Each structure stands twice: as structure tokens, then as C-alpha cells.
Amino acid sequence: xxxxxxxxxxxxxxxxxxxxxxxxxxxxxxxxxxxxxxxxxxxxxxxxxxxxxxxxxxxxxxxxxxxxxxxxxxxxxxxxxxxxxxxxxxxxxxxxxxxxxxxxxxxxxxxxxxxxxxxxxxxxxxxxxxxxxxxxxxxxxxxxxxxxxxxxxxxxxxxxxxxxxxxxxxxxxxxxxxxxxxxxxxxxxxxxxxxxxxxxxxxxxxxxxxxxxxxxx
Numbered sequence: 001x002x003x004x005x006x007x008x009x010x011x012x013x014x015x016x017x018x019x020x021x022x023x024x025x026x027x028x029x030x031x032x033x034x035x036x037x038x039x040x041x042x043x044x045x046x047x048x049x050x051x052x053x054x055x056x057x058x059x060x061x062x063x064x065x066x067x068x069x070x071x072x073x074x075x076x077x078x079x080x081x082x083x084x085x086x087x088x089x090x091x092x093x094x095x096x097x098x099x100x101x102x103x104x105x106x107x108x109x110x111x112x113x114x115x116x117x118x119x120x121x122x123x124x125x126x127x128x129x130x131x132x133x134x135x136x137x138x139x140x141x142x143x144x145x146x147x148x149x150x151x152x153x154x155x156x157x158x159x160x161x162x163x164x165x166x167x168x169x170x171x172x173x174x175x176x177x178x179x180x181x182x183x184x185x186x187x188x189x190x191x192x193x194x195x196x197x198x199x200x201x202x203x204x205x206x207x208x209x210x211x212x213x214x215x216x217x
Contacts, residue, residue: 001175004053004161004183008035010045012186017049024052026105026127026163026183028083029059040076047077053125055105057083058093066093074102081105081124086114091121098122105161112146119156125181130174131164140164141173148178168192 002023005016008031016022025046032039043056056076058069066089070082074097081103084090094104098121105125106118110133118126128147130140147160159180165171168191174182 001179002052002181003189004055004181005189006031006163006165006183006185008032008037008042008046009186010035010037010042010049013046014049016186016189021189022050022052023181024054024081024183025050026055026083026161028055028057028107040072043073043080044076047079050079052079053081053103053105054079055081055083055107055125057107061085061087061089063089063092066090067096070097070102079103083107086110086118091117094118094121094123098124107163109147110143112143112150115143115147115158115160116150119151119154119158123158125159125161127161127163127183129164130162130170131166133164134166141170141177144174144179145177 003021004024004026005013005022006026008027013025032042035042047054056073058066060066060069066084073082074080082097083105084093085108086106094106097104103124105127106123107127109115109126109128115126128143133140133143144160144162161181161183162174162179163183165182165184165188171182171184171192
């Protein structure tokens with residue numbers, strides 16, 4: 001499974017990319033606002049760091065507006081994936097942008113049938129919002145599972161990008177289901193490496209090594 005980092009914090013992206021953990025980045029207007037920078041400048045910096053897809057979201061809600069903004073965003077870099085909402089206008093924009101050979105991430109997906117439409121429109125990525133579905137007392141991962149089944153049934157090439165990931169367990173569930181990608185906040189990505197037994201084992205090894213009085217090199 002690929003990992004996208006869900007942030008517009010350039011420093012955090014650089015740190016994780018240097019560790020070899022970043023396959024792509026997802027941003028949105030809220031994350032750009034938190035970064036304190038201008039959308040074009042911040043997105044350009046991210047694209048210079050990460051070789052994989054960088055999702056940049058349109059803010060228009062009508063087809064013409066989406067296409068106008070998409071043309072601006074696509075000029076930033078070749079690895080830009082235009083992020084459009086799962087609406088009729090968004091699907092129309094998806095089809096048009098894909099016809100030009102550019103990547104599209106269809107976002108704000110909350111049902112398997114919505115995901116089916118996105119795949120029919122040629123979406124590169126579909127982003128089911130797991131955490132927000134959980135917030136409605138439903139099973140977010142069940143939606144991911146349903147999408148996986150539908151896409152496999154018809155051999156759709158759209159990649160499932162599990163979004164609104166809230167925990168390490170979410171990442172594990174997404175991987176078990178077969179999501180192609182999980183987009184996660186930096187803190188969650190770093191938390192994947194943690195386990196108390198790893199810390200305990202390392203402490204024991206270091207203590208035993210100290211007792212030998214030896215040095216490597």
C-alpha cells in the first residue's frame with residue numbers, strides 16, 4: 001500500500017520524504033490555510049520535494065469554474081492531481097481533465113455508488129472519507145471494502161485512496177481490505193513505527209551491549 005501524507009506543511013513533508021515514506025501528498029483549502037502560505041506557492045514547493053502525485057483541490061463548485069482553476073493548478077507541475085468534489089459538475093470536470101491525460105482525485109466520497117460513478121468518469125483516485133463516516137455512527141472501512149469489491153468486479157483502474165484516516169488501526173484496516181493508498185496526517189504516519197515491545201527490546205539490547213564494553217568500528 002502506498003502512503004500519501006495529508007498536509008501542506010512543507011517541513012513535515014520534507015522530513016517524511018527524506019525517510020522514504022512518502023509516495024504522494026494530498027492537500028485541501030483547509031490544510032493550505034493552516035500552512036499560512038499561498039496555495040500556488042505552497043503547492044509548488046511540495047511538488048519540488050515529492051515525485052509522486054500531489055493533489056491540489058479546486059474551490060469552484062461549477063464545471064466552468066473547476067476547469068478554469070484546474071488549468072491554473074496544472075501549470076504548477078506535471079505531478080499535480082486535480083482534486084474535484086464528487087458532484088455531477090465534479091464528475092464532468094473529472095472526465096474532461098482525464099481526457100487531457102492529467103490525474104484527477106475525486107474527493108468527498110461517502111458511498112460505494114458514488115465511487116462507482118467516479119470510476120466511470122475515469123478518476124485516477126477515489127477518496128472515501130473513512131473518519132467522517134465513522135463520525136456518523138457508520139463503518140467507514142465498510143465503504144472501502146465495498147468499493148474494493150466493485151472495482152475488482154469490473155477491473156476499474158481507479159485507485160482507492162483511503163482518506164480521513166484518524167488512527168494506526170485505520171491504516172491497518174485499509175491495508176487488510178486492499179486499499180491502494182492511505183493518506184494520513186504526519187503524526188499518524190510516524191506512529192506506525194511505534195510499539196512498546198520494540199522500545200523495550202531496544203532498551204534491553206543496548207543495556208546488554210553496554211555491559212560488554214565493546215565498540216563497533
